[in-house]
Amino acid sequence: MLAEALLNAQKSETLPCLSGKEVFLLYDTFGFPVEITTEVAGERGVKIDMDGFEAEMENQRRQSQAAHNIVKLAVENGGDLAENVHDTEFLGYDTLSARAVVESLLLNGKSVIQVSEGSEVEVLLNKTPFYAESGGQIGDHGFLYVTQDQSKQTAVVEIKDVQKSLGSVFVHKGTIREGVLEVGREVEAAVDAKLRQRAKVHHTATHLLQSALKKVIGQETSQAGSLVAFDRLRFDFNFHRPLLDGELEEIENLINGWIGDGTLLQTKVMSLNDAKESGAIAMFGEKYGEQVRVVEVPGVSMELCGGTHVSNTSEIRAFKIISEQGIASGIRRIEAVAGEAFIEYINARDSQMKLLCSTLKVKAEEVTARVDNLLEELRTLLVKLPLPLLLPACRYGVWSSYFQMETNFYITVVLTLQENTVADTIYEDPWRNQPTREDTDLLERKIIAAVHEMKDLLNIEYSIAFFLELLG
Ligand SMILES: [Zn+2]
Numbered sequence: 134m135l136a137e138a139l140l141n142a143q144k145s146e147t148l149p150c151l152s153g154k155e156v157f158l159l160y161d162t163f164g165f166p167v168e169i170t171t172e173v174a175g176e177r178g179v180k181i182d183m184d185g186f187e188a189e190m191e192n193q194r195r196q197s198q199a200a201h202n203i204v205k206l207a208v209e210n211g212g213d214l215a216e217n218v219h220d221t222e223f224l225g226y227d228t229l230s231a232r233a234v235v236e237s238l239l240l241n242g243k244s245v246i247q248v249s250e251g252s253e254v255e256v257l258l259n260k261t262p263f264y265a266e267s268g269g270q271i272g273d274h275g276f277l278y279v280t281q282d283q284s285k286q287t288a289v290v291e292i293k294d295v296q297k298s299l300g301s302v303f304v305h306k307g308t309i310r311e312g313v314l315e316v317g318r319e320v321e322a323a324v325d326a327k328l329r330q331r332a333k334v335h336h337t338a339t340h341l342l343q344s345a346l347k348k349v350i351g352q353e354t355s356q357a358g359s360l361v362a363f364d365r366l367r368f369d370f371n372f373h374r375p376l377l378d379g380e381l382e383e384i385e386n387l388i389n390g391w392i393g394d395g396t397l398l399q400t401k402v403m404s405l406n407d408a409k410e411s412g413a414i415a416m417f418g419e420k421y422g423e424q425v426r427v428v429e430v431p432g433v434s435m436e437l438c439g440g441t442h443v444s445n446t447s448e449i450r451a452f453k454i455i456s457e458q459g460i461a462s463g464i465r466r467i468e469a470v471a472g473e474a475f476i477e478y479i480n481a482r483d484s485q486m487k488l489l490c491s492t493l494k495v496k497a498e499e500v501t502a503r504v505d506n507l508l509e510e511l512r513t514l515l516v517k518l519p520l521p522l523l524l525p526a527c528r529y530g531v532w533s534s535y536f537q538m539e540t541n542f543y544i545t546v547v548l549t550l551q552e553n554t555v556a557d558t559i560y561e562d563p564w565r566n567q568p569t570r571e572d573t574d575l576l577e578r579k580i581i582a583a584v585h586e587m588k589d590l591l592n593i594e595y596s597i598a599f600f601l602e603l604l605g
Contacts, residue, residue, distance in 0.1 A: 149177075149178060149179045149180065149578070149582070150179065150180040150181070150182060151170070151174055151179055151180070151181050151182065152182050152185055153182045153183070153184065153185015153186040153187070153188055153189050154185065154189060156170055156181055156182065156183075156185070157185075157186055157189035157190065160186075166460065166462075167181075167186060171183075177582055178578045178582055179582075218236065218299065218302055220301040221257070221258060221259070221260060221261055221302055221303035222259065222260035222261070223261060223262075223264075223265075223301075223303070224261065224262045225261070225262040225263060225264050225324065225441065226400075226441065229323065229324040229326050229329060230262055230321060230322060230323040230324065231261070231262045231321075231322055232319055232320070232321055232322075233258040233259055233260050233261055233319070233320055233322050234258065234259045234317065234318070234319055234320075235257070235258060235315065235316050235317060235318045235319075235320060236257045236258060236259050236316070237256075237257040237316060238254055238255070238256060238257075238314065238315075238316055239254065239255035239256075239304075240253075240254055241253075242255075246315060246316045247313055247314065247315040247316070248309055248313065248314050248315075249309060249312075249313045250309050250310070250312060250313070251309060252308070252309050253306075253307075253308055254290065254306075254307060254308070254309055254314065255304050255306050256277065256290065256292075256304075256305040256306075256314070257302060257303070257305070258277075258303065258305065258320070258322060261295075261303050261305070261322055262322055262323075262324050263275060263292065263303060263305055263322060264295065264324075264332070264440075264441055265295040265296055265303045265304070266295065266296055266297070267297055267440075268359075268361075268438060268439050268440050269339070269359035269360050269361050269440075270332055270336050270361040270440045270441065271294075271332065271360070271361065271362050272294045272295030272296060273292070273295055273324045273325065273328065274292060274293055274294075274324075274325045274328050275292050275322070275323050275324040275325045276289060276290065276291055276292065276322075276323050276325075277289070277290040277292060277305070277307070277314070277320040277321070277322050277323075278320060278321040278323065279312065279318055279319075279320050279321075286311070286312075287311075287312045287313075288309065288312030288313055288318075289310040289311040289312065290305075290307045290309050290310065290320075291307050291308050291310050292306065292307035293306060293307055294306040294307075305322075327473075328363050329441065330443075330448075330473070331363040331364070331472060331473055331474060332361055332362070332363055332441060333441050333442055333448070334443055334448060334449050334450075334471050334472035334473070334474075335361045335362065335363075335366040335470075335471055335472070335474070336361045336366075336438075336440045336441060337398065337430070337442045337443045337446065337448075338366055338388065338449050338469065338471040338472075339359055339361055339366050339368055340428065340430060340434045340436050340438070340442075341387075341391055341392075341430065341433065341434060341446070341449075342366070342368050342384070342388060342452075342467065342469065343356060343368070343370075343414065343434065343436070344387075344430075344433050345387040345388050346368075346384060348387060349380050349383050349384050349387070350372060350376065350380060354370050354371055354372050355371055356368065356369070356370055356414075357369040357370055357371055357464050361440065364470070364474050364477075365455070365468055365469065365470050365474055366468070366469050366470075366471070367466060367467070367468050368466070368467045368468075368469070369464055369465070369466045370464070370465055370467075371463055371465075372463070372464075372465045373463055375457065375458075375459065375465070376457050376465070381454050381457060384454065385452060385454055388452040389451060391430065391433050391446055392446050392447060392449045392450065392451065392452060393447070394446060394447075395445055396430055396431060396432070396446045397431075397444065398428060398429065398442055398444055398445070399428075399431060400426060400427070400428050400429070400442070401426070401427050401429070402424055402426050402427075403424070403425065403427060404423060404424060404425070405421055405422070405423060405424070405425050408425050408427050408437055411427070411435065412435060413425075413427050413435045413436055413437050414434075414435065414436045414437070415437045421437060425437045426438060426439055428440070428442055430446060448472070449471045449472055450472050450475065450476075451471065451472075451475045451476075452469060452471045452475065453469060453470050453471070453475055453478060453479070454467055454468070454469045455468050455478065456468045486500070
Protein backbone atom coordinates (compact mmCIF):
# COMPACT_ATOMS: atom_id res chain seq x y z
CA MET A 134 0.00 0.00 0.00
CA LEU A 135 2.76 2.39 1.02
CA ALA A 136 4.80 1.31 -2.03
CA GLU A 137 1.80 1.97 -4.28
CA ALA A 138 1.25 5.48 -2.90
CA LEU A 139 4.95 6.27 -3.27
CA LEU A 140 5.02 5.01 -6.86
CA ASN A 141 2.10 7.25 -7.72
CA ALA A 142 3.86 10.21 -6.09
CA GLN A 143 7.07 9.46 -7.99
CA LYS A 144 5.20 9.33 -11.28
CA SER A 145 3.67 12.76 -10.76
CA GLU A 146 4.90 15.44 -13.06
CA THR A 147 5.71 17.97 -10.37
CA LEU A 148 7.88 17.56 -7.30
CA PRO A 149 7.13 14.08 -5.88
CA CYS A 150 5.13 14.56 -2.70
CA LEU A 151 2.64 12.54 -0.64
CA SER A 152 -0.35 14.68 0.31
CA GLY A 153 -1.48 14.97 3.94
CA LYS A 154 -4.61 13.02 2.97
CA GLU A 155 -2.54 10.11 1.61
CA VAL A 156 -0.28 10.02 4.67
CA PHE A 157 -3.34 10.11 6.91
CA LEU A 158 -5.03 7.29 4.96
CA LEU A 159 -1.86 5.19 5.31
CA TYR A 160 -1.86 5.92 9.05
CA ASP A 161 -5.56 5.63 9.80
CA THR A 162 -6.70 2.83 7.50
CA PHE A 163 -3.55 0.83 6.88
CA GLY A 164 -1.75 1.38 10.18
CA PHE A 165 1.51 2.90 8.86
CA PRO A 166 3.01 5.14 11.56
CA VAL A 167 3.85 8.54 10.06
CA GLU A 168 7.54 8.16 11.06
CA ILE A 169 7.82 5.04 8.89
CA THR A 170 6.04 6.66 5.96
CA THR A 171 8.39 9.66 6.20
CA GLU A 172 11.46 7.43 6.35
CA VAL A 173 10.52 5.19 3.43
CA ALA A 174 9.35 8.15 1.33
CA GLY A 175 12.63 9.97 2.08
CA GLU A 176 14.63 7.00 0.76
CA ARG A 177 12.73 7.28 -2.49
CA GLY A 178 13.03 11.03 -2.85
CA VAL A 179 9.37 11.66 -2.05
CA LYS A 180 8.43 14.56 0.24
CA ILE A 181 5.65 14.49 2.85
CA ASP A 182 3.07 17.19 3.43
CA MET A 183 3.27 17.19 7.26
CA ASP A 184 1.02 20.25 7.66
CA GLY A 185 -1.63 18.51 5.59
CA PHE A 186 -1.29 15.39 7.73
CA GLU A 187 -1.66 17.37 10.97
CA ALA A 188 -4.76 19.03 9.54
CA GLU A 189 -6.28 15.63 8.71
CA MET A 190 -5.51 14.38 12.24
CA GLU A 191 -7.13 17.45 13.77
CA ASN A 192 -10.11 16.98 11.48
CA GLN A 193 -10.58 13.40 12.63
CA ARG A 194 -10.25 14.39 16.27
CA ARG A 195 -12.99 16.95 15.77
CA GLN A 196 -15.23 14.52 13.88
CA SER A 197 -14.99 11.74 16.44
CA GLN A 198 -15.64 14.30 19.15
CA ALA A 199 -18.66 15.54 17.26
CA ALA A 200 -20.01 12.04 16.67
CA HIS A 201 -19.55 11.35 20.34
CA ASN A 202 -21.29 14.53 21.36
CA ILE A 203 -24.36 14.15 19.19
CA VAL A 204 -25.89 11.37 21.26
CA LYS A 205 -24.64 12.70 24.55
CA LEU A 206 -25.80 16.27 24.00
CA ALA A 207 -29.13 15.18 22.65
CA VAL A 208 -29.74 12.94 25.59
CA GLU A 209 -28.56 15.52 28.10
CA ASN A 210 -30.28 18.56 26.59
CA GLY A 211 -33.46 16.72 25.76
CA GLY A 212 -35.03 17.89 29.03
CA ASP A 213 -37.59 15.25 29.90
CA LEU A 214 -35.66 12.86 27.64
CA ALA A 215 -32.75 12.74 30.06
CA GLU A 216 -35.12 11.72 32.83
CA ASN A 217 -36.86 9.11 30.71
CA VAL A 218 -33.71 7.43 29.43
CA HIS A 219 -32.59 4.47 31.45
CA ASP A 220 -30.23 1.58 30.85
CA THR A 221 -31.24 -0.72 28.02
CA GLU A 222 -31.82 -4.33 29.00
CA PHE A 223 -29.62 -6.52 26.76
CA LEU A 224 -31.27 -9.80 25.73
CA GLY A 225 -28.82 -10.68 22.96
CA TYR A 226 -26.86 -13.41 24.76
CA ASP A 227 -29.95 -15.64 24.67
CA THR A 228 -32.10 -14.45 21.79
CA LEU A 229 -31.81 -12.74 18.39
CA SER A 230 -35.32 -11.29 18.32
CA ALA A 231 -37.57 -9.70 20.90
CA ARG A 232 -40.53 -7.37 21.30
CA ALA A 233 -39.52 -4.00 22.72
CA VAL A 234 -40.92 -0.51 23.19
CA VAL A 235 -39.50 2.62 21.52
CA GLU A 236 -38.50 4.90 24.41
CA SER A 237 -36.93 7.75 22.43
CA LEU A 238 -36.17 8.76 18.87
CA LEU A 239 -33.35 11.08 17.83
CA LEU A 240 -33.29 12.85 14.50
CA ASN A 241 -30.00 14.67 13.78
CA GLY A 242 -29.29 14.47 17.50
CA LYS A 243 -32.62 16.07 18.51
CA SER A 244 -35.34 14.28 20.40
CA VAL A 245 -38.53 13.82 18.31
CA ILE A 246 -41.75 11.90 18.81
CA GLN A 247 -42.03 10.45 15.33
CA VAL A 248 -39.87 9.82 12.30
CA SER A 249 -40.97 9.11 8.75
CA GLU A 250 -39.74 7.08 5.79
CA GLY A 251 -36.26 7.84 4.46
CA SER A 252 -34.95 9.44 7.68
CA GLU A 253 -31.72 8.48 9.38
CA VAL A 254 -32.71 7.85 12.96
CA GLU A 255 -31.35 6.82 16.34
CA VAL A 256 -33.70 4.58 18.28
CA LEU A 257 -33.64 3.91 22.02
CA LEU A 258 -35.54 0.79 23.15
CA ASN A 259 -36.39 -0.40 26.67
CA LYS A 260 -34.72 -3.74 25.87
CA THR A 261 -32.90 -5.17 22.87
CA PRO A 262 -31.33 -8.27 21.37
CA PHE A 263 -28.87 -6.01 19.44
CA TYR A 264 -25.24 -6.06 20.61
CA ALA A 265 -23.77 -2.55 20.95
CA GLU A 266 -20.16 -2.02 19.86
CA SER A 267 -17.81 -2.74 22.75
CA GLY A 268 -14.78 -4.80 23.69
CA GLY A 269 -13.63 -4.58 20.05
CA GLN A 270 -16.76 -6.30 18.72
CA ILE A 271 -18.79 -4.21 16.27
CA GLY A 272 -22.53 -3.56 16.76
CA ASP A 273 -25.20 -5.86 15.29
CA HIS A 274 -27.13 -5.16 12.11
CA GLY A 275 -30.80 -6.03 11.64
CA PHE A 276 -34.34 -4.66 11.48
CA LEU A 277 -37.06 -3.18 13.68
CA TYR A 278 -40.60 -4.04 12.50
CA VAL A 279 -43.82 -2.36 13.56
CA THR A 280 -46.86 -4.56 13.05
CA GLN A 281 -50.51 -3.79 13.53
CA ASP A 282 -53.19 -6.37 14.35
CA GLN A 283 -50.41 -8.96 14.60
CA SER A 284 -50.02 -9.24 10.82
CA LYS A 285 -49.96 -6.00 8.84
CA GLN A 286 -46.50 -4.46 8.78
CA THR A 287 -46.66 -0.68 9.08
CA ALA A 288 -43.01 0.33 9.48
CA VAL A 289 -39.55 -1.11 8.86
CA VAL A 290 -36.30 0.33 10.23
CA GLU A 291 -32.98 -1.02 8.97
CA ILE A 292 -30.32 -0.95 11.74
CA LYS A 293 -26.70 -0.62 10.59
CA ASP A 294 -24.91 0.16 13.84
CA VAL A 295 -25.49 0.08 17.58
CA GLN A 296 -23.44 2.16 20.02
CA LYS A 297 -23.52 2.46 23.79
CA SER A 298 -24.08 5.89 25.32
CA LEU A 299 -24.26 7.18 28.91
CA GLY A 300 -23.00 3.90 30.27
CA SER A 301 -25.54 1.36 29.15
CA VAL A 302 -28.03 3.09 26.85
CA PHE A 303 -28.07 1.28 23.49
CA VAL A 304 -28.40 3.66 20.52
CA HIS A 305 -29.68 1.81 17.42
CA LYS A 306 -28.65 3.75 14.32
CA GLY A 307 -30.56 3.12 11.13
CA THR A 308 -32.87 4.27 8.38
CA ILE A 309 -36.67 4.17 8.19
CA ARG A 310 -37.22 2.01 5.11
CA GLU A 311 -41.03 2.01 5.28
CA GLY A 312 -43.77 3.83 7.19
CA VAL A 313 -43.54 5.96 10.32
CA LEU A 314 -41.96 5.14 13.69
CA GLU A 315 -43.27 6.74 16.88
CA VAL A 316 -42.20 6.91 20.51
CA GLY A 317 -44.21 4.40 22.56
CA ARG A 318 -44.65 1.95 19.67
CA GLU A 319 -43.99 -1.71 20.21
CA VAL A 320 -41.51 -3.15 17.69
CA GLU A 321 -40.18 -6.56 16.82
CA ALA A 322 -36.39 -6.14 17.03
CA ALA A 323 -34.61 -8.73 14.87
CA VAL A 324 -30.84 -9.13 14.67
CA ASP A 325 -29.29 -10.31 11.37
CA ALA A 326 -28.46 -13.85 12.49
CA LYS A 327 -25.88 -14.56 9.76
CA LEU A 328 -23.84 -11.46 10.56
CA ARG A 329 -24.12 -12.12 14.32
CA GLN A 330 -22.77 -15.65 13.73
CA ARG A 331 -19.79 -14.13 11.85
CA ALA A 332 -19.07 -11.79 14.77
CA LYS A 333 -19.39 -14.65 17.29
CA VAL A 334 -17.01 -16.84 15.30
CA HIS A 335 -14.42 -14.05 15.07
CA HIS A 336 -14.80 -13.13 18.73
CA THR A 337 -14.19 -16.66 20.04
CA ALA A 338 -11.35 -17.04 17.51
CA THR A 339 -9.80 -13.85 18.97
CA HIS A 340 -9.74 -15.46 22.43
CA LEU A 341 -8.15 -18.61 20.98
CA LEU A 342 -5.59 -16.44 19.16
CA GLN A 343 -4.59 -14.70 22.39
CA SER A 344 -4.02 -18.10 24.06
CA ALA A 345 -2.09 -19.52 21.08
CA LEU A 346 0.13 -16.39 20.94
CA LYS A 347 0.99 -16.73 24.63
CA LYS A 348 1.82 -20.42 24.12
CA VAL A 349 4.01 -19.80 21.05
CA ILE A 350 5.81 -16.49 21.71
CA GLY A 351 5.56 -16.28 25.50
CA GLN A 352 3.13 -15.55 28.35
CA GLU A 353 4.44 -11.97 28.68
CA THR A 354 2.83 -10.80 25.43
CA SER A 355 -0.42 -8.95 26.01
CA GLN A 356 -3.28 -7.56 24.01
CA ALA A 357 -2.93 -3.95 22.82
CA GLY A 358 -6.27 -3.66 21.02
CA SER A 359 -8.67 -5.69 18.94
CA LEU A 360 -11.42 -5.55 16.33
CA VAL A 361 -14.06 -8.22 15.90
CA ALA A 362 -15.86 -7.60 12.61
CA PHE A 363 -18.09 -9.64 10.30
CA ASP A 364 -15.40 -10.19 7.65
CA ARG A 365 -12.24 -10.56 9.78
CA LEU A 366 -10.62 -10.12 13.15
CA ARG A 367 -7.71 -7.90 14.06
CA PHE A 368 -5.54 -8.44 17.12
CA ASP A 369 -2.80 -6.05 18.30
CA PHE A 370 -0.25 -7.24 20.83
CA ASN A 371 3.06 -6.28 22.41
CA PHE A 372 6.08 -7.97 20.85
CA HIS A 373 9.52 -6.78 19.81
CA ARG A 374 9.99 -8.51 16.43
CA PRO A 375 8.07 -9.89 13.43
CA LEU A 376 6.73 -13.42 13.92
CA LEU A 377 8.49 -16.15 11.98
CA ASP A 378 6.61 -18.20 9.37
CA GLY A 379 7.02 -21.26 11.59
CA GLU A 380 5.49 -19.43 14.56
CA LEU A 381 2.50 -18.28 12.53
CA GLU A 382 1.98 -21.84 11.33
CA GLU A 383 2.21 -23.16 14.89
CA ILE A 384 -0.40 -20.61 16.03
CA GLU A 385 -2.77 -21.62 13.22
CA ASN A 386 -2.28 -25.32 13.97
CA LEU A 387 -2.99 -24.84 17.68
CA ILE A 388 -6.17 -22.89 16.98
CA ASN A 389 -7.42 -25.28 14.29
CA GLY A 390 -6.74 -28.11 16.75
CA TRP A 391 -8.89 -26.42 19.42
CA ILE A 392 -11.62 -25.85 16.82
CA GLY A 393 -11.48 -29.55 15.91
CA ASP A 394 -11.79 -30.54 19.59
CA GLY A 395 -15.37 -29.22 19.59
CA THR A 396 -15.11 -27.80 23.11
CA LEU A 397 -18.23 -26.32 24.75
CA LEU A 398 -17.78 -22.74 26.01
CA GLN A 399 -18.75 -21.78 29.55
CA THR A 400 -19.95 -18.33 30.54
CA LYS A 401 -20.21 -17.28 34.18
CA VAL A 402 -20.97 -14.04 35.98
CA MET A 403 -18.83 -13.64 39.10
CA SER A 404 -17.22 -10.98 41.25
CA LEU A 405 -14.18 -9.21 39.80
CA ASN A 406 -12.00 -10.63 42.60
CA ASP A 407 -13.06 -14.23 42.00
CA ALA A 408 -12.43 -13.77 38.26
CA LYS A 409 -8.94 -12.40 38.85
CA GLU A 410 -8.17 -15.22 41.30
CA SER A 411 -9.23 -17.85 38.80
CA GLY A 412 -6.74 -16.33 36.32
CA ALA A 413 -9.09 -14.71 33.79
CA ILE A 414 -7.41 -12.29 31.35
CA ALA A 415 -8.84 -8.76 31.22
CA MET A 416 -9.45 -6.90 27.97
CA PHE A 417 -7.31 -3.91 27.09
CA GLY A 418 -8.93 -0.54 27.81
CA GLU A 419 -12.15 -1.94 29.25
CA LYS A 420 -13.70 -0.79 32.50
CA TYR A 421 -15.13 -3.46 34.74
CA GLY A 422 -17.86 -3.34 37.37
CA GLU A 423 -18.12 -5.39 40.57
CA GLN A 424 -19.77 -8.26 38.71
CA VAL A 425 -17.99 -9.46 35.58
CA ARG A 426 -18.71 -11.95 32.83
CA VAL A 427 -16.10 -14.62 32.31
CA VAL A 428 -15.96 -16.50 29.00
CA GLU A 429 -14.07 -19.77 29.19
CA VAL A 430 -12.97 -22.29 26.61
CA PRO A 431 -12.12 -24.98 29.17
CA GLY A 432 -8.45 -25.92 29.12
CA VAL A 433 -7.61 -23.18 26.58
CA SER A 434 -8.72 -19.69 27.48
CA MET A 435 -10.44 -17.66 30.20
CA GLU A 436 -11.18 -13.96 29.62
CA LEU A 437 -13.32 -11.23 31.13
CA CYS A 438 -15.57 -10.43 28.19
CA GLY A 439 -18.99 -8.97 27.48
CA GLY A 440 -18.97 -10.11 23.86
CA THR A 441 -21.04 -12.73 22.07
CA HIS A 442 -19.48 -16.14 21.47
CA VAL A 443 -20.13 -19.45 19.73
CA SER A 444 -21.38 -22.17 22.08
CA ASN A 445 -18.97 -24.80 20.71
CA THR A 446 -15.52 -24.17 19.18
CA SER A 447 -16.44 -26.41 16.21
CA GLU A 448 -18.73 -23.59 14.97
CA ILE A 449 -15.55 -21.64 14.04
CA ARG A 450 -14.84 -24.30 11.38
CA ALA A 451 -11.34 -23.05 10.46
CA PHE A 452 -8.90 -20.24 11.22
CA LYS A 453 -6.35 -18.56 8.93
CA ILE A 454 -3.93 -15.69 9.57
CA ILE A 455 -3.95 -13.36 6.56
CA SER A 456 -1.32 -10.85 7.74
CA GLU A 457 1.16 -10.07 10.50
CA GLN A 458 2.86 -6.68 10.66
CA GLY A 459 4.28 -4.00 12.94
CA ILE A 460 2.03 -0.99 13.52
CA ALA A 461 4.12 0.95 16.05
CA SER A 462 7.28 0.45 18.02
CA GLY A 463 6.88 -2.83 19.96
CA ILE A 464 3.32 -3.42 18.74
CA ARG A 465 2.37 -6.03 16.14
CA ARG A 466 -0.95 -6.69 14.42
CA ILE A 467 -2.42 -9.99 13.24
CA GLU A 468 -5.40 -10.08 10.92
CA ALA A 469 -7.22 -13.36 10.51
CA VAL A 470 -10.40 -14.92 9.15
CA ALA A 471 -12.57 -17.72 10.52
CA GLY A 472 -15.86 -19.46 9.72
CA GLU A 473 -17.78 -18.12 6.71
CA ALA A 474 -15.15 -15.41 6.16
CA PHE A 475 -12.46 -18.12 6.03
CA ILE A 476 -14.33 -19.92 3.22
CA GLU A 477 -14.76 -16.65 1.30
CA TYR A 478 -11.05 -15.88 1.70
CA ILE A 479 -9.97 -19.33 0.48
CA ASN A 480 -12.34 -19.15 -2.51
CA ALA A 481 -11.06 -15.69 -3.50
CA ARG A 482 -7.45 -16.92 -3.26
CA ASP A 483 -8.35 -19.99 -5.31
CA SER A 484 -9.91 -17.89 -8.10
CA GLN A 485 -6.80 -15.68 -8.19
CA MET A 486 -4.62 -18.77 -8.47
CA LYS A 487 -6.78 -20.23 -11.25
CA LEU A 488 -6.50 -16.97 -13.17
CA LEU A 489 -2.73 -16.98 -12.70
CA CYS A 490 -2.53 -20.61 -13.87
CA SER A 491 -4.56 -19.89 -16.98
CA THR A 492 -2.47 -16.77 -17.81
CA LEU A 493 0.82 -18.62 -17.32
CA LYS A 494 -0.58 -21.87 -18.77
CA VAL A 495 0.81 -24.01 -15.96
CA LYS A 496 -0.57 -26.00 -12.99
CA ALA A 497 -0.77 -24.30 -9.58
CA GLU A 498 2.27 -26.17 -8.24
CA GLU A 499 4.33 -24.93 -11.22
CA VAL A 500 3.51 -21.22 -10.87
CA THR A 501 6.55 -20.31 -8.73
CA ALA A 502 9.02 -21.99 -11.10
CA ARG A 503 7.37 -20.34 -14.13
CA VAL A 504 7.48 -16.85 -12.57
CA ASP A 505 11.14 -17.37 -11.58
CA ASN A 506 11.93 -18.26 -15.20
CA LEU A 507 10.07 -15.25 -16.52
CA LEU A 508 11.89 -12.87 -14.17
CA GLU A 509 15.22 -14.35 -15.20
CA GLU A 510 14.34 -13.84 -18.89
CA LEU A 511 13.32 -10.26 -18.14
CA ARG A 512 16.61 -9.55 -16.35
CA THR A 513 18.59 -10.83 -19.33
CA LEU A 514 16.50 -8.79 -21.74
CA LEU A 515 16.67 -5.57 -19.72
CA VAL A 516 20.44 -5.41 -19.45
CA LYS A 517 20.61 -5.56 -23.25
CA LEU A 518 18.16 -2.71 -23.80
CA PRO A 519 19.39 0.79 -24.71
CA LEU A 520 18.50 3.28 -21.98
CA PRO A 521 15.67 5.16 -23.73
CA LEU A 522 13.90 1.81 -24.09
CA LEU A 523 14.91 0.67 -20.63
CA LEU A 524 13.46 3.64 -18.79
CA PRO A 525 9.96 3.27 -20.18
CA ALA A 526 10.23 -0.36 -19.07
CA CYS A 527 10.40 1.05 -15.54
CA ARG A 528 7.01 2.74 -16.00
CA TYR A 529 8.83 5.99 -16.61
CA GLY A 530 7.92 6.54 -20.23
CA VAL A 531 5.25 9.19 -19.96
CA TRP A 532 7.26 11.58 -17.88
CA SER A 533 10.50 11.20 -19.84
CA SER A 534 8.90 11.96 -23.17
CA TYR A 535 7.21 14.99 -21.61
CA PHE A 536 10.52 16.22 -20.27
CA GLN A 537 12.10 15.69 -23.66
CA MET A 538 9.59 18.08 -25.21
CA GLU A 539 10.30 20.78 -22.64
CA THR A 540 14.09 20.87 -22.50
CA ASN A 541 17.11 21.70 -24.49
CA PHE A 542 20.13 19.75 -23.37
CA TYR A 543 21.89 16.44 -23.47
CA ILE A 544 21.94 14.09 -20.57
CA THR A 545 24.11 11.04 -20.63
CA VAL A 546 23.25 8.27 -18.24
CA VAL A 547 25.60 5.41 -17.59
CA LEU A 548 23.79 2.54 -16.01
CA THR A 549 25.47 -0.65 -14.93
CA LEU A 550 23.17 -3.60 -14.46
CA GLN A 551 24.60 -6.94 -13.35
CA GLU A 552 28.03 -5.90 -14.62
CA ASN A 553 26.70 -4.96 -18.06
CA THR A 554 27.09 -1.28 -18.81
CA VAL A 555 24.70 0.69 -20.95
CA ALA A 556 25.42 4.32 -21.67
CA ASP A 557 23.21 6.59 -23.63
CA THR A 558 22.60 10.18 -24.42
CA ILE A 559 18.96 10.99 -24.07
CA TYR A 560 16.76 14.04 -24.35
CA GLU A 561 17.82 16.33 -27.09
CA ASP A 562 15.73 19.19 -28.36
CA PRO A 563 17.67 22.13 -29.84
CA TRP A 564 14.59 24.36 -30.29
CA ARG A 565 13.75 24.79 -26.63
CA ASN A 566 15.17 26.81 -23.78
CA GLN A 567 17.89 25.74 -21.47
CA PRO A 568 16.65 23.74 -18.44
CA THR A 569 17.21 25.09 -14.97
CA ARG A 570 19.26 23.36 -12.31
CA GLU A 571 15.95 22.36 -10.69
CA ASP A 572 14.82 20.63 -13.89
CA THR A 573 17.96 18.54 -14.08
CA ASP A 574 17.89 17.69 -10.37
CA LEU A 575 14.33 16.59 -10.76
CA LEU A 576 15.18 14.48 -13.79
CA GLU A 577 18.03 12.86 -11.93
CA ARG A 578 15.76 12.00 -8.97
CA LYS A 579 13.12 10.60 -11.28
CA ILE A 580 15.59 8.37 -13.08
CA ILE A 581 17.08 7.11 -9.84
CA ALA A 582 13.60 6.39 -8.48
CA ALA A 583 12.68 4.52 -11.66
CA VAL A 584 15.81 2.40 -11.57
CA HIS A 585 15.28 1.83 -7.86
CA GLU A 586 11.81 0.56 -8.55
CA MET A 587 13.14 -1.78 -11.22
CA LYS A 588 15.78 -2.98 -8.81
CA ASP A 589 13.12 -3.80 -6.21
CA LEU A 590 11.03 -5.58 -8.82
CA LEU A 591 13.79 -7.71 -10.28
CA ASN A 592 16.26 -7.75 -7.42
CA ILE A 593 19.17 -6.68 -9.66
CA GLU A 594 22.46 -5.07 -8.80
CA TYR A 595 22.96 -1.64 -10.36
CA SER A 596 24.95 1.54 -10.29
CA ILE A 597 24.17 4.76 -12.07
CA ALA A 598 26.04 7.92 -13.07
CA PHE A 599 24.90 11.13 -14.77
CA PHE A 600 26.67 13.46 -17.14
CA LEU A 601 24.68 16.55 -17.84
CA GLU A 602 25.71 18.74 -20.69
CA LEU A 603 23.69 21.89 -21.04
CA LEU A 604 23.58 23.59 -24.43
CA GLY A 605 24.78 27.20 -24.23
ZN1 LIG B 1 -13.69 -11.06 24.25
